[in-house]
Amino acid sequence: MNPAYLLRAENISKSFPGVKALDNVQLHVEKGKVHAVMGENGAGKSTLMKILIGIYTPDSGQIIYKGQPIAFNSVHDALKAGFSMIHQELLPFPELSVAENIFMGKEPTTAIPGWINRKKRNKDAQLLVDQLGLQINVTRRMKNLSIAEMQMVEIAKALSNKAELIIMDEPTSAISDRETAVLFDMIRDLKQQGIAIIYISHKMDEILRIADTISVMRDGKYIATHPVDSISKEGLISLIVGRELNTIFEKRNIVPGEVALSVKGLTGAKFSDIGFSVRSSEILGIAGLMGAGRTEIVNAIFGLDRIYKGTIAVKGKPVTIRSPKDAIRYGIGLITEDRKSTGLVLSGTVKHNITLAALKSCCKGPFIEMQKERSIAELQIQRFAIKTPSANKVVNFLSGGNQQKIVLAKVLLNDPDIIILDEPTRGIDIGAKAEIYRLMNGLAAKGKAIIMISSELPEILGMSDRIIVVHNGCIKAEFTGAEATQEKIMQYAMM
Amino acid sequence: MEIISIDPISFNHSKMNLAKIKSSSGYLSKYGIFIAFIVICIMLSIATPYFFTAQNIIIVLRQVSINGILAIGVTFVIIAGGIDLSLGSVLAATGVVAASFAHPGTYALVVPVMLGILTGVIIGAINGLTITLGKVAPFIVTLGMMTIARGLALVWSDGRPVTNLSPAFNYIGGGDLLHIPVPILLFVLVIIVSAVILNYTRIGRYIYAVGGNENAARASGIRVSGVKLFAYIMCSGLAGLAGIVLASRITTGQPNAGIAYELDAIAAVVIGGTSLLGGRGSIAGTVIGVLIIGVINNGLDLLNVTSYYQQIIKGIIIIGAVLLDRKNTQ
Numbered sequence: 001m002n003p004a005y006l007l008r009a010e011n012i013s014k015s016f017p018g019v020k021a022l023d024n025v026q027l028h029v030e031k032g033k034v035h036a037v038m039g040e041n042g043a044g045k046s047t048l049m050k051i052l053i054g055i056y057t058p059d060s061g062q063i064i065y066k067g068q069p070i071a072f073n074s075v076h077d078a079l080k081a082g083f084s085m086i087h088q089e090l091l092p093f094p095e096l097s098v099a100e101n102i103f104m105g106k107e108p109t110t111a112i113p114g115w116i117n118r119k120k121r122n123k124d125a126q127l128l129v130d131q132l133g134l135q136i137n138v139t140r141r142m143k144n145l146s147i148a149e150m151q152m153v154e155i156a157k158a159l160s161n162k163a164e165l166i167i168m169d170e171p172t173s174a175i176s177d178r179e180t181a182v183l184f185d186m187i188r189d190l191k192q193q194g195i196a197i198i199y200i201s202h203k204m205d206e207i208l209r210i211a212d213t214i215s216v217m218r219d220g221k222y223i224a225t226h227p228v229d230s231i232s233k234e235g236l237i238s239l240i241v242g243r244e245l246n247t248i249f250e251k252r253n254i255v256p257g258e259v260a261l262s263v264k265g266l267t268g269a270k271f272s273d274i275g276f277s278v279r280s281s282e283i284l285g286i287a288g289l290m291g292a293g294r295t296e297i298v299n300a301i302f303g304l305d306r307i308y309k310g311t312i313a314v315k316g317k318p319v320t321i322r323s324p325k326d327a328i329r330y331g332i333g334l335i336t337e338d339r340k341s342t343g344l345v346l347s348g349t350v351k352h353n354i355t356l357a358a359l360k361s362c363c364k365g366p367f368i369e370m371q372k373e374r375s376i377a378e379l380q381i382q383r384f385a386i387k388t389p390s391a392n393k394v395v396n397f398l399s400g401g402n403q404q405k406i407v408l409a410k411v412l413l414n415d416p417d418i419i420i421l422d423e424p425t426r427g428i429d430i431g432a433k434a435e436i437y438r439l440m441n442g443l444a445a446k447g448k449a450i451i452m453i454s455s456e457l458p459e460i461l462g463m464s465d466r467i468i469v470v471h472n473g474c475i476k477a478e479f480t481g482a483e484a485t486q487e488k489i490m491q492y493a494m495m
Numbered sequence: 496m497e498i499i500s501i502d503p504i505s506f507n508h509s510k511m512n513l514a515k516i517k518s519s520s521g522y523l524s525k526y527g528i529f530i531a532f533i534v535i536c537i538m539l540s541i542a543t544p545y546f547f548t549a550q551n552i553i554i555v556l557r558q559v560s561i562n563g564i565l566a567i568g569v570t571f572v573i574i575a576g577g578i579d580l581s582l583g584s585v586l587a588a589t590g591v592v593a594a595s596f597a598h599p600g601t602y603a604l605v606v607p608v609m610l611g612i613l614t615g616v617i618i619g620a621i622n623g624l625t626i627t628l629g630k631v632a633p634f635i636v637t638l639g640m641m642t643i644a645r646g647l648a649l650v651w652s653d654g655r656p657v658t659n660l661s662p663a664f665n666y667i668g669g670g671d672l673l674h675i676p677v678p679i680l681l682f683v684l685v686i687i688v689s690a691v692i693l694n695y696t697r698i699g700r701y702i703y704a705v706g707g708n709e710n711a712a713r714a715s716g717i718r719v720s721g722v723k724l725f726a727y728i729m730c731s732g733l734a735g736l737a738g739i740v741l742a743s744r745i746t747t748g749q750p751n752a753g754i755a756y757e758l759d760a761i762a763a764v765v766i767g768g769t770s771l772l773g774g775r776g777s778i779a780g781t782v783i784g785v786l787i788i789g790v791i792n793n794g795l796d797l798l799n800v801t802s803y804y805q806q807i808i809k810g811i812i813i814i815g816a817v818l819l820d821r822k823n824t825q
Contacts, residue, residue, distance in 0.1 A: 304714060325716040334714065342714050345707035347774040356704055357715035359697050366696045410715065 005064075006031040006196045007052075007165060012061035014047055019400065019428065021047040022058070025222040027215055029165065032194045034187060036201065036211035036228075038240055040455065044220040045200055049167050052198075053085045054078040084158030085167040090150050094143035099125035101142050102157045128156045132186055148179035155186065166190065167198045172206060173291075184210050202289055202494050204233055218242050234487070241457050241486035249462030252441055256282040256465065259316065260449035261332070261418045263301060266310035270296040271473035274310070278466075280417070283440065283450045285464030285481075287457070287489050293473035294453045295337050298420045302327045302334040314418070328357065333416030335407050337423050337453070343407040344395050351377035351391040353406050358413040380409040385435065401432030408439065419443060420451045425459060437463060457486045469493050527819060528768055528780065532787050539794035546794055553676065559789035560682035561586075561737045561744075563782065565760040566767075567689050568733030570781045573764055574693070575726040576706035576773025577633040581622065582734045582760055584644035586753035589614045589738030591648050594657035594748025597664035604663045608739055615735020616728050618644055623727035627720035641757070648750040657748030668744025678740050685733060690778040692729075702726055706773025762809070763788055766816040787812065 007029040014022040022044045029035045039045050050056045052063065054072030062069050065081065072078045092101055099122045100107075108120045125138040134152050142150065151171060158166050172180045187197060187210060201207055207214060208228060216223040216239040223239055231239075262277035271293040278284040286294050299305040301312060303321040311318055314330045321327050327334070336342040344353055354377045355362055362373040377391045384405045388398055395403055404424065411419070421440070425433040440463060444450055454460050460467055467484045469477040469492040477492040540547040565582050572579045593611030596602050618640065625636045670677045693699040701722045704712040713719050742748045767784030769776025791812065795805045 302714070323716075323718070324714050325718060328716040336711075336714050341708075342710040345704050345711050345774065347707040347770075348703060352700065352703070356700075356712070356717070359700060363697050366698065368695055368697060368700065370695070 004030055006066065008064040009048070009052065010062055010064070012048065012051060012058045012063075014051060014056060014058050021220050022051075023220045024061070025217065025220070027198075027222075028225070029196050029198060030213070031164075031196050032191050033212040034191065034197045034199050034210055036199045036207045036214045037217065038201070038207065038214060038236065039217035039223075040240060040457065043217040043240075045217055046169065047220075048217070049085065049169065049198070049200065052078070053083050053167065079161050082162060082164035083167070084161055084163035084165070086151060086154045086158065086169065086171060088170040088173060090147070090154060092142045092150055092153070094141070096142055097139050098129070098136060098142060098145070098153055099138035101153060102128065102138070102160050104157075106160075124160075125156070128160055129153070132156055132159075132189075146175075146179075148175040148183070151175065151183070152186070155190075163195065165196045165198065167200070169200045170202070171199075172201065172203060180206070204236065204494055207236075208233065216240055237487050237490050241490065249437060249458075250441055252444065254281045254444060254465075256280065257447060260314070261301075261451075262313045262316075264311050264313075266297065266300065266312070267308045268296060268300045268305055269308075271300075271470075274475060276468055276475065276478075278418070278449045278451055280447045280449045281444050282465045283444055283452060283463055285460040285467040286451065286453045286470060287460045287467055288455075288470035288493050290455055292470045292493070294470050295422055296473075297470070298334060298422055298451065298453060299336075302332060302420065304334075328414055328416070331417040333411040333414060333419045335404075335411050335419070335421045335424055337426075339400075339403050339407050343410075344403060346394075346396040348395060349392045350381065350386065350388050350395055350398070350406060353395055354380050354391075354409045354413065357410050361413075376413070380413060384409045384439070399428075401428040401435075404428055404432065404436070408436070412443075416448070418449045418451070420453075422453045423455065424452065425454070425456070433459075457489060460484075460489065461486060528766065528783050528787075528816065531816075531819075532783050532790075535787060535794075536790060539790060539797075543794065543797045546790075546797055551793070551797075553679070555786075555789050555793045556679045556682070557676045558793065559785050560676075560678035561741050562756065562759050562763065562788065563682045563785040564685050564733050564737040564740070565756060566763040566781050566785050567685055567778060568730040568737075569757070569760050570764050570767075570769055570776060570778060571689070571693070571702060571726040571729045572633075573761070573769050573771060574706045574773060574776045575702045575723055576709065577626065577723065577726065578637060578761070578771070579622065579727065579730050580634065580637040580757050581618065581640035581644055582730070583753035583756035583758075584641045584648065585615055585618050585731050585734040586738040586741060586756055587750050588618070588644045588648040588651070589735040590742035590752055591652040591657050591748035591750050593739045594660055594664075594742045595651065597660045597742075597748075599659065599661040601661075604661070607664060608667075611739040611742075612732055612735040615731040615733070615738065619728035619731025619734075620724065622731065623724035626727070627723050645750075652748060652750045654750060656750070657742075658746070660743070660746050660748075665743050665746050668740050668742070669746070678744065681736065681740060685736070686778060686782055689729075693778055698722065698725055703774055706775075708774070759788060762813045766813060768816075784816075787816075 005028050009025070009027040012022055012025045025044065025048055027037070027048065037045050047056065051058050054075050054077050070081065072081070093104065102125045103121050108117045108124065109115055110117045122138055129136050129138055132152060132155065136145065136149055136153070145153065155166070171183060175183070190197060199211060211228050213225060213227055214231065214236065215225040218240065256279035258280055259277045260280045264275045266274040274297055276284070288294050296305055300307045301321070303323045303326050312321060313319065319330050321330065340346060345356065351374065355373050359368065362368055362376060374391060381388065381391060386402050386405045386409065388402060395406055424436055440450055440452070452463060461484060465481045467479045467481065467489065468475050469489055471493055479488065545551055565586065569579050569582060589611040592614045593607040596607040596610055622636055622640055625631055626633050667677055672680055693702065701712065701717050704715070704717060705719050705722045709719055741752055763784035764776070764781050765771065765784070766787055767776070767780030769780055788809065791809060792805060795808065
């Protein structure tokens with residue numbers, strides 16, 4: 001073992017209901033170095049970081065810090081030990097001053113207990129900010145700062161905690177190139193002071209510029225660690241995506257039919273000039289990183305978000321979709337991205353969720369025909385192999401995979417011709433994934449047009465007949481299933 | 496050796512027993528509030544024999560019928576994820592409107608009744624539209640409406656009680672039908688109709704869905720605004736009915752009537768296990784909640800407990816019921 005390691009995380013495993021998030025993962029971080037952690041969405045990076053700073057406790061494995069095994073029970077413990085994390089989504093107190101933000105929870109006091117020494121606080125804060133070479137008056141309100149400045153303040157806050165290890169999660173995702181250069185200068189200074197930095201990012205070029213060491217994770221597993229000068233960009237991409245294609249995908253031989261859905265010039269709040277079409281019996285994959293605008297595009301098509309400009313045509317006929325009700329009437333079904341927030345009524349029963357979008361078909365006038373509703377629900381439970389003790393079970397108590405199948409059962413009960421699935425296998429286990437893939441293939445075989453958004457490249461490649469890559473709210477590339485590779489997609493998705 | 500060998504049949508059997516125990520504890524949590532009600536009744540019967548007489552039971556039921564109708568109305572709103580604080584004022588406004596059309600020898604009975612309920616429906620529609628179209632929090636909208644409706648009641652009646660009402664109108668609150676007071680019959684009718692709407696109709700199911708997860712309901716093609724509007728109209732419409740019953744019972748349209756009645760109604764709903772977060776609750780629960788408040792008021796009266804202590808006890812019961820419910824759902 002190299003004694004120079006500031007932090008060693010060994011054999012860390014962590015499971016959540018229905019999914020193994022981390023499987024025997026390791027991470028060795030040196031003092032005064034920038035250690036980049038890379039991997040696709042869902043590779044387990046953020047789970048590992050949350051374990052390091054005490055938000056989660058690992059199921060097994062140990063963390064050794066300065067040669068001592070440690071176990072944090074809370075973020076507070078981690079802070080005291082010298083761990084700080086700069087989250088991707090900053091969490092400042094916008095109405096308070098910069099100085100108040102920096103010293104939140106550890107304000108210097110006067111002789112009277114509980115009385116804040118404002119003068120000392122502002123002086124110390126200004127000193128910290130000046131040391132970082134920032135031109136920020138610490139009495140300014142946090143909300144008046146730019147995102148880059150807020151990030152710098154977070155770093156100042158970490159330093160005020162005497163941090164020896166700073167975790168930065170996608171720090172450049174919301175700042176400009178010029179600001180990134182300033183951030184990198186600051187990171188180099190921090191290195192000089194002996195501070196270790198764990199740097200999480202999708203941006204290949206930045207990582208190659210700033211990192212000393214790179215660790216790669218995939219599907220909750222540790223893959224490899226390399227010094228930055230011993231690995232090429234291409235080598236890194238192939239480590240991130242993995243070489244072998246998953247074997248759970250079946251090959252289909254279907255000739256696509258007529259165009260079922262086409263959009264042209266679609267522009268909304270988070271996307272612009274989107275144009276694509278999908279034929280019946282075809283599976284169209286939409287690839288891209290989280291936050292690229294993929295979800296917003298399909299939500300707009302389904303009438304959940306507003307469209308500023310552009311046209312939607314179903315089976316060649318232009319349609320106006322103002323609400324999901326309209327979309328459902330035109331034969332569109334959407335399996336939303338987040339089953340808990342937009343897919344299910346968690347306090348409702350399995351039966352009530354399954355029939356919710358098609359309740360009219362179980363009704364005579366305004367009245368629900370209970371017998372009919374129950375038999376329809378039972379049929380869907382069987383068809384989708386939903387494991388539940390009864391149709392009257394509250395869905396909150398079921399596993400992620402079963403919950404996802406309930407969402408599918410609900411949406412497909414309307415028998416839509418155009419089926420949109422947004423991250424249909426996120427957070428569910430491999431068995432349930434395979435079942436959902438089989439189901440999608442079956443639907444395509446029946447002549448349904450399918451659009452699938454996914455951040456998992458093997459899934460995109462394994463399932464899609466055609467793939468479009470979205471970045472920054474625009475379509476950057478289109479491939480046929482045959483010509484697409486993980487490397488090509490990543491190239492356009494990450495830029 | 497015999498102890499550790501696992502016979503598959505008895506193993507299955509023990510599993511089944513386990514399942515039974517689990518479901519019986521579910522039974523307990525589901526009917527816990529009902530059991531609590533029975534226990535309270537038994538205790539009061541022992542403490543004061545008069546409590547469990549037909550005469551007293553009728554008195555209790557007649558007393559609770561107005562709060563009962565209000566509570567059932569607000570159950571719709573609370574299950575849909577909202578709240579209505581304007582009930583007491585709506586009760587007064589609809590009461591004076593109805594009373595002002597109920598003087599002897601003026602209009603047929605149907606006129607004041609329909610106008611009273613219509614007043615409630617209009618107020619409910621204004622509440623619902625402001626909440627859905629204006630996107631203002633229900634708490635704020637109905638708090639504002641609480642004052643507005645009270646002001647309307649005072650303006651309409653010129654601040655004076657509306658008296659001299661026709662015998663037909665007074666029959667609604669004071670009369671008997673087949674020896675049962677009319678308010679009780681109306682309460683029962685409201686219970687039945689409301690339970691049917693919530694359990695057996697599409698709009699009822701949508702109310703649960705909207706309260707449980709508005710986004711999922713929208714993504715399922717439900718017109719969320721329409722569902723909320725229905726709940727608020729139902730709530731204020733029933734408050735209109737309650738206003739008529741009250742005006743008839745006190746033979747006066749009283750613009751100052753019903754102050755803080757909304758709190759008793761909401762308390763009954765909460766005691767009955769309806770979640771203030773929405774998506775969960777039942778008419779049966781609300782009815783039990785109404786009855787619990789009713790028998791406690793009545794029982795403590797019979798026991799000569801002063802109204803000061805009654806308030807303390809009622810408050811403890813509200814909090815206790817929610818604590819009990821919290822324990823059961825966790």
